[in-house]
Amino acid sequence: MKRLLLCAVVALLTAGCGIRPSDVIHGVEAPKEELDGVVLFFLNAGTLTRVVRPSAEPFEHELTLLAEGPTQREQREGLTTEIPPAAAPITQTADAMTVTVSISSPVAELSENAKDQLTCTAVPPWQEPQVQVVIAGPDQSTPVDACPFAA
Amino acid sequence: MTRWWGLQSRLLVAFAALVVLTAVAVAGAMYAQARTEILQRSQDAAVESLLDDLESAYPVPRMPPTEPEMSVLAERLSERTIAVTVNYGDQWVGDLDRSLVSPELSATVAEGIVAWQRVDAMDRPVLVIGTRVGNSQLRVYAARDLWPEESSIAAMASRVWLIAGAALVAAMLLALLAARGVLRPVHELRQAAARLGSGDLTARVTPQGSDELADVATTFNETAAALQNQVGELTRMEAEARRFVVDVSHELRTPLAAMTAVTDVLDEEADSLTPDAAQAARLVSQETRNLTNLVNDLIEITRFDSGRATLVTDDLNVPDVVRATLRTRGWTTEVQTELPETVVAQLDPRRLDVIVANLVGNALSHGEPPVTLTLRDSPDVFTITVTDEGPGLPPEVLPHVFSRFYKADTARTRSAGSSGLGLAIARENAHLHGGTLTAANRPTGGAVFTLRLPKGQPR
Numbered sequence: 001m002k003r004l005l006l007c008a009v010v011a012l013l014t015a016g017c018g019i020r021p022s023d024v025i026h027g028v029e030a031p032k033e034e035l036d037g038v039v040l041f042f043l044n045a046g047t048l049t050r051v052v053r054p055s056a057e058p059f060e061h062e063l064t065l066l067a068e069g070p071t072q073r074e075q076r077e078g079l080t081t082e083i084p085p086a087a088a089p090i091t092q093t094a095d096a097m098t099v100t101v102s103i104s105s106p107v108a109e110l111s112e113n114a115k116d117q118l119t120c121t122a123v124p125p126w127q128e129p130q131v132q133v134v135i136a137g138p139d140q141s142t143p144v145d146a147c148p149f150a151a
Numbered sequence: 152m153t154r155w156w157g158l159q160s161r162l163l164v165a166f167a168a169l170v171v172l173t174a175v176a177v178a179g180a181m182y183a184q185a186r187t188e189i190l191q192r193s194q195d196a197a198v199e200s201l202l203d204d205l206e207s208a209y210p211v212p213r214m215p216p217t218e219p220e221m222s223v224l225a226e227r228l229s230e231r232t233i234a235v236t237v238n239y240g241d242q243w244v245g246d247l248d249r250s251l252v253s254p255e256l257s258a259t260v261a262e263g264i265v266a267w268q269r270v271d272a273m274d275r276p277v278l279v280i281g282t283r284v285g286n287s288q289l290r291v292y293a294a295r296d297l298w299p300e301e302s303s304i305a306a307m308a309s310r311v312w313l314i315a316g317a318a319l320v321a322a323m324l325l326a327l328l329a330a331r332g333v334l335r336p337v338h339e340l341r342q343a344a345a346r347l348g349s350g351d352l353t354a355r356v357t358p359q360g361s362d363e364l365a366d367v368a369t370t371f372n373e374t375a376a377a378l379q380n381q382v383g384e385l386t387r388m389e390a391e392a393r394r395f396v397v398d399v400s401h402e403l404r405t406p407l408a409a410m411t412a413v414t415d416v417l418d419e420e421a422d423s424l425t426p427d428a429a430q431a432a433r434l435v436s437q438e439t440r441n442l443t444n445l446v447n448d449l450i451e452i453t454r455f456d457s458g459r460a461t462l463v464t465d466d467l468n469v470p471d472v473v474r475a476t477l478r479t480r481g482w483t484t485e486v487q488t489e490l491p492e493t494v495v496a497q498l499d500p501r502r503l504d505v506i507v508a509n510l511v512g513n514a515l516s517h518g519e520p521p522v523t524l525t526l527r528d529s530p531d532v533f534t535i536t537v538t539d540e541g542p543g544l545p546p547e548v549l550p551h552v553f554s555r556f557y558k559a560d561t562a563r564t565r566s567a568g569s570s571g572l573g574l575a576i577a578r579e580n581a582h583l584h585g586g587t588l589t590a591a592n593r594p595t596g597g598a599v600f601t602l603r604l605p606k607g608q609p610r
Contacts, residue, residue, distance in 0.1 A: 018308075019190065019269060019276035019301050024255045027265035031202055033285025035210050050214035077217070126286065150288070 040066050041120040041149065042079040048116050048149050049079065063090040063101065066121045082114040092122055098132045099123055100141070107137035120147035158337070159330040166326035167319060174315035182311055186304050190269075190297075194278055197232075197295045198267060201280050204228050205291060214287055218244055224291070232293040233277075239289045247279075248272070252292050256281050260290050269297065276301050336364045340371060352379040393453055400449045407443050414439045448572040452555070455579040462499045462583060469494040469503070469533060470526060476507045477524075486511055489525040494533050496606040502580040503604075506588070509577040510537040510600045517541065518598055532586070535602045543592035552590045553578045577602075 038053040040062060051074065053065075067088035070079040086105040093100045101122050103110075110118075119133045125147045134143050208227045213220055221237040221244035229235045229246070236245030236252070243249055251270055259266040260281040267280040276297040283290050339356050346354035354375060358368035414436035421429040454460045470490040477483050507524075514522040518539025525536045544552060551557045556571040574590075581588040586604035593599050 018305060019186075019297050021271050021276075022269040024253070024259050024266050024268045025194070026259060027198055027267065030260075030263045030265055030283040030285070031206055033209050033211070033287070034206075037210065044213070044215070044217070047215060052210045052212050077213075 038062055038065060039121070039124055041117045041147075042070050042074065042081050043113055043117070044078055044080075046113070048113065048120065050120075050149060051079065061090075061092065062121050063092055063118070064088070066090065066117060081117065082111045083117055084109065084114075087114075090118070094131075098134050098143075100134045100136050102136045105137060106139040107135050107142055108139055110135070110137075115144050116148055119144050120149045123147060125149050158334055159327070162330040162333075163323060163326045166322045166329075170319050170322040171315075174318055178311040178315055182308060185307060189300050189304060193295075193297070193300050194267060197278055197293075198265060198280050200231050201228065201291075201293050202265065202282065204231065205282065205284065209285075211284060211287075211289060214289070215239060216289060218242065221245075221289075228291060228293055231295075233296050234294040236292050237289065238292065239287075245292075247292055247294050251277065251279050251294060252281065253279075256292075257290070260292075333364065336368060340364075340368060343371065343375075347375055347378070352382055393456055396449055397453045400446045400453070403442070403446050407439065407446060410439050411443060445572070448576060451576055452572055452579065455576070455583070460579070460583055463501070464497050464499050466495060466497050467500055469496055469498075469535075472500050472503050473507055473524065473526060473535070476504045477511065480508060480512070482511055482515065485515060485520065485522060487521050487523045489523070491526060491528055494526060494528045494606075496533060496604065498584055498604060499580075502583065506577045506580050506602060507535065507537075509573040510535075510602065513537075513574060514539040514598070514600070531607070532603050532605050535604075536599055537602075538593060538597055538599045540597045543596050544590060544598045549590060549592070553588070 035052055037055045040051045040053065042049055042051050051070075066081070067083060067085075067090045069081045069083070069085070083103075084105050087103040087110075089104060091102045093102070099122055101118050103118070115135060118135055123131060123133055123146070130146055132143055133146070134141050136142075204227065208224055211220065211224065216224070216237075216239055221239065221242065225235045225237045225245040228237075234245070234247035236243050236247035236249065238244075238257075251272055253268060253270070256266055256268050256279060260283055263283050263286070265280070265282040267278055270277055270279055272294070278295045278297050279292060280295065281290060281292045336356070336359060343354045343356045352375065355372050356368045358365040358372070414432070417432040418436045421432045424432060451460075470492065473488070473490060474483075477486055477488070511522060511524060514537050518541035520540065522537065522539045525538075527534045527536075548557075553574050555575045574588075578588045581602055581604065584604050586602065588600065588602050590598065590600050
């Protein structure tokens with residue numbers, strides 16, 4: 001009886017030796033991504049792409065930079081824009097419930113991707129609270145869907 | 152003498168069990184604690200360094216990231232890890248084996264929680280840490296080798312085993328010492344008790360220390376001393392009683408001798424007395440003879456008791472002695488005999504005569520005729536059986552038939568001429584020859600006394 005107990009204890013001890021594989025251990029929440037710079041939305045092979053530019057140079061507004069399109073280097077990396085050059089200058093006004101993005105070209109000529117670029121740059125998806133975006137052009141002003149970008 | 156399950160082995164086993172249990176409990180608990188701590192510390196450090204590296208790599212310039220960007224990120228994170236993989240959707244970039252990332256881990260990481268898991272990779276413990284980058288679908292998994300921790304834990308375990316083993320050996324030695332300390336007095340006590348049991352009343356033990364065993368030893372000594380005193384007292388009293396009997400017997404002899412002379416004269420003169428006086432004279436004469444027999448028997452039995460009885464042996468023909476006994480007592484006609492011609496034995500003729508006379512006299516006075524005496528010869532011993540045709544001995548009498556002064560019938564006075572010592576003396580004589588005398592009942596009724604005596608020199 002006593003010997004049996006001893007065997008069990010020894011077996012238990014040796015089984016618990018060393019480092020055993022474990023279950024998944026939960027830690028803290030994933031660290032937030034600090035977007036330190038200018039955040040613009042361009043297209044990469046037709047996919048809405050978030051671009052963070054180091055804010056080295058002073059600039060007027062993200063929408064102005066967006067209207068200027070990708071830099072040469074960004075173009076080499078495959079980034080494109082569907083916002084027509086005629087859309088510049090682009091301005092933005094806001095009240096309590098809506099953000100109005102005003103462009104200088106007709107809204108009807110904007111592609112869906114171009115609208116998404118404008119919406120996401122004006123009101124990024126991580127901004128709280130989300131507000132209604134309205135794109136206003138010389139021809140019309142249209143409320144658009146919220147930014148569809150998902151990282 | 153060592154017993155398999157003696158005190159020593161029990162002590163050893165108990166000590167060993169105690170040490171093993173204590174060592175297992177203490178070392179096991181400490182080992183588990185230390186292992187958890189080592190692992191926790193290194194895991195936390197690994198997680199922290201990964202998160203630090205990750206944060207220094209922020210922000211990811213493109214989202215969704217391009218493959219070159221993912222490799223750049225993997226490259227930056229791989230400095231302090233053994234393998235890294237960066238995952239976005241279906242894209243996996245990096246050198247970490249994807250099979251090490253368990254579905255549970257990736258599910259937890261997808262919920263936005265930093266998570267880690269220990270897995271076995273090629274028999275080496277590996278820590279796989281996973282985290283999401285910000286709020287995106289970009290996930291990073293990094294593996295860290297736990298081999299250094301494993302080896303330090305193994306070193307700790309072997310030290311624990313070593314110490315436990317040393318403790319076990321020390322405990323065994325202690326147990327042996329303790330067992331020896333307990334067993335030595337016990338052994339001594341046993342020897343003393345054995346000596347006491349075999350009659351050495353002076354046996355004592357030396358009590359050592361002041362423990363329970365010393366108490367036992369003291370008690371043993373006191374008991375032995377008390378026993379010695381009592382036995383000494385009893386021996387002294389018995390010796391006194393015996394001496395008293397001897398003295399009384401000897402004191403009675405002289406007056407009895409005188410009385411016998413007087414009663415002899417009275418017997419001769421009885422015819423010339425009046426019938427009443429003659430009867431009284433014969434009665435006195437008879438009782439005087441009985442008393443003389445009793446005194447002689449008493450003296451004889453005290454000789455046996457004091458060990459002063461000696462054999463005066465001679466080579467003789469047993470049938471001749473038996474015939475002489477019967478003839479002297481005048482029993483030749485009353486006793487049927489079956490005697491071989493010659494049975495030569497070396498024994499004391501006077502004592503054989505006493506035995507045979509007692510057996511035959513007993514049969515004649517207590518049993519019914521015919522009384523038969525049979526002598527049988529065999530190589531080393533001869534047997535004499537005396538049987539009668541009476542009712543035999545009652546079962547309750549049988550064990551006491553050789554006891555001194557035992558009365559078969561308490562209501563009855565002793566039969567005339569019997570001292571009550573005859574059979575006891577007969578048996579003592581048989582024993583003195585190295586033989587036996589037994590009494591029994593025959594199946595057909597009647598008592599049978601069997602005497603077996605060796606033919607050679609006794610002892």
